[in-house]
Amino acid sequence: xxxxxxxxxxxxxxxxxxxPVPSAILSDTPDNVFQAFDSFxxxxxxxxxxxxxxxxxxGIIQIANSPEEAKSKAKKxxxxxxxxxxxxxILVTEFINxxxxxxxxxxxxxxxxxxxxxxxxAGGMDIEEIAETKPELIKxxxxxxxxxxxNEKELIECLSELFEKEIIEQAKVIVQNIYKLFREKDxxxxxxxxxxxxxxxxxxxDAKIVFDDNGIFKHPELLEFQNPEEYTNDELQARxxxxxxxSLEGEIGCMVNGAGLAMATMDCIKLEGASPANFLxxxxxxxxxxxxxxxxxxxxNKNLKAILINIFGGITRCDDIAKxxxxxxxxxxxxxxxxxxxxxxxxxxxxxxxxxxxxKALRSMPxxxxxxxxxxxxxx
Amino acid sequence: xxxLIDDKTRVIVQGITGRDGSFHTEQMLEYGTKVTAGVxxxxxxxxxxxxxxxxxxxxxxxxxxxxxxxLFVPAKYAASAIRExxxxxxxxxxxxxxxxxxxxxxxxxxxxxxxxxxxxxxxCPGVISPGKxxxxxxxxxxxxxxxxxxxxxxxTLTYEVVYSLTEKNLGxxxxxxxxxxxxxxxxYIELLEMFENDPDTESIALIGEIGGTAEERAAEFIKxxxxxxxxxxxSGRTAPP
Numbered sequence: 144x145x146x147x148x149x150x151x152x153x154x155x156x157x158x159x160x161x162x163p164v165p166s167a168i169l170s171d172t173p174d175n176v177f178q179a180f181d182s183f184x185x186x187x188x189x190x191x192x193x194x195x196x197x198x199x200x201x202g203i204i205q206i207a208n209s210p211e212e213a214k215s216k217a218k219k220x221x222x223x224x225x226x227x228x229x230x231x232x233i234l235v236t237e238f239i240n241x242x243x244x245x246x247x248x249x250x251x252x253x254x255x256x257x258x259x260x261x262x263x264x265a266g267g268m269d270i271e272e273i274a275e276t277k278p279e280l281i282k283x284x285x286x287x288x289x290x291x292x293x294n295e296k297e298l299i300e301c302l303s304e305l306f307e308k309e310i311i312e313q314a315k316v317i318v319q320n321i322y323k324l325f326r327e328k329d330x331x332x333x334x335x336x337x338x339x340x341x342x343x344x345x346x347x348x349d350a351k352i353v354f355d356d357n358g359i360f361k362h363p364e365l366l367e368f369q370n371p372e373e374y375t376n377d378e379l380q381a382r383x384x385x386x387x388x389x390s391l392e393g394e395i396g397c398m399v400n401g402a403g404l405a406m407a408t409m410d411c412i413k414l415e416g417a418s419p420a421n422f423l424x425x426x427x428x429x430x431x432x433x434x435x436x437x438x439x440x441x442x443x444n445k446n447l448k449a450i451l452i453n454i455f456g457g458i459t460r461c462d463d464i465a466k467x468x469x470x471x472x473x474x475x476x477x478x479x480x481x482x483x484x485x486x487x488x489x490x491x492x493x494x495x496x497x498x499x500x501x502x503k504a505l506r507s508m509p510x511x512x513x514x515x516x517x518x519x520x521x522x523x
Numbered sequence: 524x525x526x527l528i529d530d531k532t533r534v535i536v537q538g539i540t541g542r543d544g545s546f547h548t549e550q551m552l553e554y555g556t557k558v559t560a561g562v563x564x565x566x567x568x569x570x571x572x573x574x575x576x577x578x579x580x581x582x583x584x585x586x587x588x589x590x591x592x593x594l595f596v597p598a599k600y601a602a603s604a605i606r607e608x609x610x611x612x613x614x615x616x617x618x619x620x621x622x623x624x625x626x627x628x629x630x631x632x633x634x635x636x637x638x639x640x641x642x643x644x645x646x647c648p649g650v651i652s653p654g655k656x657x658x659x660x661x662x663x664x665x666x667x668x669x670x671x672x673x674x675x676x677x678x679t680l681t682y683e684v685v686y687s688l689t690e691k692n693l694g695x696x697x698x699x700x701x702x703x704x705x706x707x708x709x710x711y712i713e714l715l716e717m718f719e720n721d722p723d724t725e726s727i728a729l730i731g732e733i734g735g736t737a738e739e740r741a742a743e744f745i746k747x748x749x750x751x752x753x754x755x756x757x758s759g760r761t762a763p764p
Contacts, residue, residue, distance in 0.1 A: 251625060251626075251629065251705055251706070253705050253735045253736070254737075254740065256629055256632045256633070258626075258629065287629070287630075289636070289637075291633075329624050329625075331625060331705075355625045357598065357623055357625060357704075358624035358625065358626065360598075360599065361624065389763055391763060399679075401677060401678045401680060402703065402732070403676070403677025403678065403703075403732055404679035404680045404682075404758075406732070406758040406759040407683065407758035407759075409761045409762070410758055410760045413760070413761045419761070427660075427678070455662075455679040455682045455683055455686075456662060457660045457678060457679060458547070458619070458648075460546075486662075486665075487679075487682060488660075488662045490662070508683060
């Protein structure tokens with residue numbers, strides 16, 4: 144399961160962990176934005192809320208100097224979209240006079256298997272860009288590694304290279320609180336960019352949290368953060384059925400077990416000159432029900448010209464898959480051509496069931512891919 | 524020779540009474556693996572087929588002298604089951620379970636390194652030394668004894684590669700699925716090193732995935748250290764960003 148959250152939701156968690164944030168009001172209509180302006184002085188920041196990054200570049204963060212200006216800008220913002228995500232709400236935020244900006248995040252370093260803090264004085268910019276162009280501006284500090292957790296003294300020492308004396312205590316507390324949030328909510332990323340210095344105070348001017356999908360079962364309290372709009376309809380159905388699914392533009396529906404094989408299948412379809420309509424991993428230990436659900440989701444796509452089922456059974460058993468295929472055929476009335484490749488654990492039993500039902504199943508993946516591509520090409 | 528496991532390796536199965544645990548115990552025994560016992564807390568004294576079940580790893584190890592454990596324990600309990608295996612005296616832990624919280628794995632990773640206990644996985648198909656022993660969920664019959672060492676981050680894609688190797692009459696010394704999670708017990712480099720030092724491994728096949736930089740680091744290591752021929756494949760050219 145995946146939960147992606149908006150900045151305004153991440154801010155709520157920041158507040159819970161006593162990480163200072165500017166005051167703000169969430170609004171979803173131009174009139175509400177107009178009213179919200181009243182709560183601030185003479186200037187506000189309008190921050191369009193979307194479940195993706197690069198908002199500054201996309202132009203959905205704007206300054207407004209009057210309630211009228213705020214309202215008219217809000218009208219435009221609420222119609223915009225970034226990378227396919229449309230702006231449905233605006234965070235009307237107190238305008239702060241930033242003296243300097245830092246970048247600060249806690250994440251997992253896969254190379255060293257450690258929890259690390261990434262800090263930079265080049266805040267407010269794209270951190271990946273800085274990592275490429277000016278890596279010397281980025282400092283990585285191990286918060287949890289071979290020796291366990293970092294102690295307070297070591298942390299202050301590391302931070303003193305980046306923060307001025309008068310704000311170092313605040314920086315330390317913020318790092319401790321982000322780390323606490325990171326650990327307690329099973330996050331894979333907690334990011335503040337920028338962490339703004341306003342006079343002698345540090346404020347998290349933006350908030351980003353990514354949760355570890357595998358940890359969500361431990362946190363029922365996070366379910367209230369779920370945003371159904373982060374998925375397309377078929378992705379939502381797939382999620383409910385426990386399948387990993389991403390829709391694409393092509394015409395061949397794919398049902399594969401295992402992400403690696405699913406990607407290799409898509410690669411091969413492309414190499415043969417056709418296009419996959421989706422990525423779908425039915426996962427391990429597939430029961431027949433999963434196959435039916437997967438088929439239902441594939442069939443909902445009206446662009447589909449053929450379906451390829453590519454199963455190499457390990458923990459997935461071919462006889463379970465065969466049962467699912469037969470039940471799907473009976474229940475769903477499939478009229479599209481279906482090419483099946485079935486091999487691996489309990490292969491004999493699975494193939495026999497299909498053969499007895501008059502369904503052909505291939506053993507070779509290249510053969511199956513050539514066949515499904517030729518069907519689609521023939522229909523053009 | 525082979526790496527990690529051979530025909531003498533004694534194996535226990537944690538989570539042996541579950542659907543997958545019991546099924547794959549049978550499959551491993553059929554392949555010739557020395558499965559000596561199973562562990563499911565509260566089900567000690569029972570049997571799965573002919574395999575005795577114990578309440579704890581410690582008991583199972585004391586009774587059978589096993590040095591290797593394979594886990595089919597649900598994600599919720601997997602981290603504590605791995606910890607129990609480590610405390611119980613197991614030297615090689617193979618964790619099939621997928622969906623273990625990453626931070627739980629991260630803590631375990633360092634704890635196991637300190638104790639010098641090897642973990643393969645989690646979220647992996649396991650290890651097989653064809654013709655000798657199979658500790659995992661891969662279909663045994665597609666393998667064939669021989670000289671190719673296989674290391675892979677993927678599950679089913681490994682089967683695909685092994686199947687093609689066998690079809691071309693290229694047998695395998697040992698095949699390892701390292702697992703697809705951000706934190707895995709054993710990475711490419713340690714296994715490349717083991718294959719490089721294994722006299723029966725003539726060449727190495729490495730199967731990667733997109734995401735992370737583990738493949739890049741493996742490539743550097745191969746360039747610097749590995750004398751044997753390595754062929755690598757990464758899927759996902761057409762994957763959406």
